[in-house]
Amino acid sequence: MYLEFHPASWLPEKPKMPPNLTVWYNTKCPVCNTGIEWQRNRLVRAVRDGTIEFRDINNEPDALMRFGAKIDDVRRRLHAVDADGRLYVGADCAIAIWLRTPGDALLGRTLGLPVIRQIARIGYDLFADALFAWNRWKRHW
Numbered sequence: 001m002y003l004e005f006h007p008a009s010w011l012p013e014k015p016k017m018p019p020n021l022t023v024w025y026n027t028k029c030p031v032c033n034t035g036i037e038w039q040r041n042r043l044v045r046a047v048r049d050g051t052i053e054f055r056d057i058n059n060e061p062d063a064l065m066r067f068g069a070k071i072d073d074v075r076r077r078l079h080a081v082d083a084d085g086r087l088y089v090g091a092d093c094a095i096a097i098w099l100r101t102p103g104d105a106l107l108g109r110t111l112g113l114p115v116i117r118q119i120a121r122i123g124y125d126l127f128a129d130a131l132f133a134w135n136r137w138k139r140h141w
Contacts, residue, residue, distance in 0.1 A: 020053075021051070021053070021082050021083075021088075022053045022055060022081050022082075023052065023054050023078060023080040023093065023097060024063060024074050024078070024080065024081075025074070026056070028058055028075070028140045028141045029075065029135050029140060032078075032131070036054055042104075043097075043100065043102075046101075052100055057071055057075065058071070058141070064079055067087045073089075076128055076132040077124070078097075080093045080097070082096070090124045090128060091120040091125075094111075094124065095111050095120070099112075
Protein backbone atom coordinates (compact mmCIF):
# COMPACT_ATOMS: atom_id res chain seq x y z
CA MET A 1 0.00 0.00 0.00
CA TYR A 2 1.28 3.45 -0.84
CA LEU A 3 0.01 6.98 -0.69
CA GLU A 4 -0.53 8.86 -3.89
CA PHE A 5 0.91 12.33 -4.04
CA HIS A 6 -1.07 14.97 -5.88
CA PRO A 7 0.97 18.17 -6.00
CA ALA A 8 -2.06 20.41 -6.40
CA SER A 9 -3.82 18.88 -3.39
CA TRP A 10 -1.81 20.91 -0.89
CA LEU A 11 -2.23 24.21 -2.72
CA PRO A 12 -4.93 26.58 -1.55
CA GLU A 13 -8.03 26.53 -3.71
CA LYS A 14 -8.32 29.22 -6.31
CA PRO A 15 -10.93 31.75 -5.30
CA LYS A 16 -14.10 31.15 -7.27
CA MET A 17 -14.97 33.87 -9.75
CA PRO A 18 -18.41 35.32 -9.10
CA PRO A 19 -20.98 34.55 -11.79
CA ASN A 20 -21.05 36.60 -14.97
CA LEU A 21 -22.54 40.04 -14.57
CA THR A 22 -24.46 42.27 -16.97
CA VAL A 23 -24.38 45.90 -15.83
CA TRP A 24 -27.02 48.33 -17.08
CA TYR A 25 -26.15 52.01 -17.00
CA ASN A 26 -27.08 55.35 -18.55
CA THR A 27 -24.75 56.63 -21.29
CA LYS A 28 -26.67 59.91 -21.45
CA CYS A 29 -25.38 60.86 -17.99
CA PRO A 30 -21.85 62.20 -18.55
CA VAL A 31 -20.75 61.31 -15.00
CA CYS A 32 -22.17 57.77 -15.22
CA ASN A 33 -20.75 57.18 -18.69
CA THR A 34 -17.28 58.37 -17.68
CA GLY A 35 -17.31 56.18 -14.56
CA ILE A 36 -18.36 53.08 -16.47
CA GLU A 37 -15.83 53.70 -19.26
CA TRP A 38 -13.08 54.00 -16.63
CA GLN A 39 -14.28 50.80 -14.95
CA ARG A 40 -14.57 48.98 -18.30
CA ASN A 41 -10.96 49.87 -19.11
CA ARG A 42 -9.90 48.32 -15.80
CA LEU A 43 -11.86 45.18 -16.65
CA VAL A 44 -10.67 44.68 -20.23
CA ARG A 45 -9.93 40.98 -19.81
CA ALA A 46 -13.24 40.30 -18.04
CA VAL A 47 -15.16 42.21 -20.72
CA ARG A 48 -13.33 40.32 -23.46
CA ASP A 49 -13.95 36.97 -21.74
CA GLY A 50 -17.63 37.76 -21.21
CA THR A 51 -17.34 37.70 -17.41
CA ILE A 52 -18.82 41.18 -17.26
CA GLU A 53 -20.81 43.12 -19.80
CA PHE A 54 -21.81 46.79 -19.77
CA ARG A 55 -25.03 47.72 -21.59
CA ASP A 56 -26.73 51.04 -22.23
CA ILE A 57 -30.27 51.08 -20.86
CA ASN A 58 -31.21 53.77 -23.42
CA ASN A 59 -30.79 51.20 -26.21
CA GLU A 60 -32.93 48.59 -24.42
CA PRO A 61 -35.34 50.48 -22.14
CA ASP A 62 -37.42 47.40 -21.30
CA ALA A 63 -34.46 45.14 -20.50
CA LEU A 64 -35.18 44.97 -16.77
CA MET A 65 -38.98 45.06 -16.85
CA ARG A 66 -39.09 41.47 -15.51
CA PHE A 67 -37.75 42.98 -12.26
CA GLY A 68 -40.16 45.93 -12.44
CA ALA A 69 -37.29 48.33 -13.21
CA LYS A 70 -38.12 51.12 -15.63
CA ILE A 71 -35.65 53.17 -17.64
CA ASP A 72 -35.65 56.03 -15.11
CA ASP A 73 -34.83 53.54 -12.33
CA VAL A 74 -31.67 52.57 -14.20
CA ARG A 75 -30.91 56.19 -15.07
CA ARG A 76 -31.04 56.92 -11.33
CA ARG A 77 -29.05 53.89 -10.09
CA LEU A 78 -26.81 51.23 -11.62
CA HIS A 79 -28.47 47.86 -12.09
CA ALA A 80 -26.89 44.50 -12.79
CA VAL A 81 -28.02 40.92 -13.24
CA ASP A 82 -25.73 37.96 -12.61
CA ALA A 83 -25.75 34.58 -14.31
CA ASP A 84 -28.08 33.22 -11.61
CA GLY A 85 -30.65 35.94 -12.33
CA ARG A 86 -29.99 37.96 -9.16
CA LEU A 87 -30.58 41.69 -9.46
CA TYR A 88 -28.13 44.17 -7.90
CA VAL A 89 -29.12 47.84 -7.59
CA GLY A 90 -27.20 50.96 -6.58
CA ALA A 91 -24.43 50.38 -4.06
CA ASP A 92 -24.96 46.61 -4.26
CA CYS A 93 -24.29 46.82 -8.00
CA ALA A 94 -21.13 48.87 -7.44
CA ILE A 95 -19.95 46.30 -4.89
CA ALA A 96 -20.63 43.46 -7.34
CA ILE A 97 -18.51 45.26 -9.96
CA TRP A 98 -15.65 45.94 -7.51
CA LEU A 99 -15.61 42.29 -6.43
CA ARG A 100 -14.82 41.45 -10.07
CA THR A 101 -12.26 44.21 -10.58
CA PRO A 102 -8.58 43.37 -10.04
CA GLY A 103 -7.30 45.55 -7.22
CA ASP A 104 -10.81 46.49 -6.02
CA ALA A 105 -11.98 43.22 -4.48
CA LEU A 106 -10.93 44.37 -1.00
CA LEU A 107 -12.97 47.54 -1.45
CA GLY A 108 -15.94 45.43 -2.54
CA ARG A 109 -15.59 43.06 0.41
CA THR A 110 -15.19 45.94 2.87
CA LEU A 111 -18.20 47.87 1.58
CA GLY A 112 -20.14 44.62 1.56
CA LEU A 113 -19.85 44.17 5.32
CA PRO A 114 -23.29 44.41 6.97
CA VAL A 115 -23.14 47.80 8.73
CA ILE A 116 -20.84 49.37 6.15
CA ARG A 117 -23.13 48.17 3.33
CA GLN A 118 -26.04 50.09 4.86
CA ILE A 119 -23.96 53.28 5.06
CA ALA A 120 -22.72 52.74 1.48
CA ARG A 121 -26.32 52.35 0.28
CA ILE A 122 -27.38 55.60 1.93
CA GLY A 123 -24.37 57.49 0.52
CA TYR A 124 -24.88 56.01 -2.94
CA ASP A 125 -28.59 56.83 -2.96
CA LEU A 126 -28.03 60.43 -1.88
CA PHE A 127 -25.44 60.95 -4.61
CA ALA A 128 -27.54 59.11 -7.21
CA ASP A 129 -30.63 61.21 -6.45
CA ALA A 130 -28.65 64.45 -6.75
CA LEU A 131 -27.01 63.30 -9.98
CA PHE A 132 -30.37 62.22 -11.43
CA ALA A 133 -31.86 65.64 -10.62
CA TRP A 134 -28.86 67.41 -12.19
CA ASN A 135 -29.16 65.32 -15.36
CA ARG A 136 -32.88 66.13 -15.63
CA TRP A 137 -32.15 69.82 -15.05
CA LYS A 138 -29.44 69.73 -17.79
CA ARG A 139 -31.92 67.87 -20.07
CA HIS A 140 -29.54 65.01 -20.79
CA TRP A 141 -32.61 62.93 -21.64
